[in-house]
Amino acid sequence: MARIEQEMRTEEELLGALPLLRLTYEDDLLREGTRQPALDRVFAFLELPSAPCPLGTFASRPVASRRASAITTRSGGHLPGRGPSASSTNRDYLRFLCCSEIIEALTGYPVVSIPYPGTLKVESGTRAVVGNGRIRAIVQIVGGRFEGPRLKGAVIVPAGDRIINRPDGSYRLDGRLTLGTDDGALSSSPVVTGLIVPEQRTPPRSERRHWLRSGWLPLRAWLRLCRSP
Amino acid sequence: MAAWTLLVTSPDALIRARAALFASRVYGFKLRPPHYSTQSIRAQKAFLSGLQAEGWRLVHLRRRNVLRVALSSLRREQTKIVHRTVGDESDESAPFDVPIDRS
Numbered sequence: 001m002a003r004i005e006q007e008m009r010t011e012e013e014l015l016g017a018l019p020l021l022r023l024t025y026e027d028d029l030l031r032e033g034t035r036q037p038a039l040d041r042v043f044a045f046l047e048l049p050s051a052p053c054p055l056g057t058f059a060s061r062p063v064a065s066r067r068a069s070a071i072t073t074r075s076g077g078h079l080p081g082r083g084p085s086a087s088s089t090n091r092d093y094l095r096f097l098c099c100s101e102i103i104e105a106l107t108g109y110p111v112v113s114i115p116y117p118g119t120l121k122v123e124s125g126t127r128a129v130v131g132n133g134r135i136r137a138i139v140q141i142v143g144g145r146f147e148g149p150r151l152k153g154a155v156i157v158p159a160g161d162r163i164i165n166r167p168d169g170s171y172r173l174d175g176r177l178t179l180g181t182d183d184g185a186l187s188s189s190p191v192v193t194g195l196i197v198p199e200q201r202t203p204p205r206s207e208r209r210h211w212l213r214s215g216w217l218p219l220r221a222w223l224r225l226c227r228s229p
Numbered sequence: 230m231a232a233w234t235l236l237v238t239s240p241d242a243l244i245r246a247r248a249a250l251f252a253s254r255v256y257g258f259k260l261r262p263p264h265y266s267t268q269s270i271r272a273q274k275a276f277l278s279g280l281q282a283e284g285w286r287l288v289h290l291r292r293r294n295v296l297r298v299a300l301s302s303l304r305r306e307q308t309k310i311v312h313r314t315v316g317d318e319s320d321e322s323a324p325f326d327v328p329i330d331r332s
Contacts, residue, residue: 024291
């Protein structure tokens, strides 16, 4: 709770002087009657023509009547027109939406979260060890998949990864991968290159071989997304 | 198979790239306070000002009920479900733990 309150204070400080549109979930989005006016404000702010609120016809219970157990119960998950059309399903879906997701549901425009482009899983092939002093390994990547909320695809081979053992016991990875996405709109020329370094120090030397053999290391990758020439 | 969680080196560049990829008239994303640390955005005010200078418009959504914000945050951290998009199957049944300080 303290962390959340601190985050909210930080947010207020950062946004204090900036021109923006302020919406409050409880005032603007929670009740059915206030959604369309709130949506109109969003449209006006974005200088877009107004559109009817697609969720305006659905019943949604107020916060006070929600049960705490609802958190652990299965309750649909379909937006209108996308799945089972029972109104209870839509109502249940609303329970779990956070503010920005409601905006997405209201507007139909994509809401993208910055920090999680997806997870990349690669299959490594042969490994060549070169160099003296700091050991450098060149690892062949023979395949893999990338799956994220918006981007899914496969690693196009040939691809490779250069690994440098650093004095602190960590590995410096430099993976150069090309992804062909499953999405037709992206399949023409997407290129993703990544500079990959360990998220944390590698395990003790005694365990390292096992970790390498098992093919898994705790890694954090920094992703640059660009189009190929 | 090795699994890597990907973070971006240049959030502003990623935003521009993704906005360009979507042929939509409007493109949106959400930005939460933890993103500044996970994305190593040190000059936070400058980052936001830069977005505005590029033409991005900020809609600040807040919830007065801090408890519900905290529960939402807990659920997000444990289930790793950050957001859902139109047509996605949600995993709302996934239980999550709420640590209770009894002291």
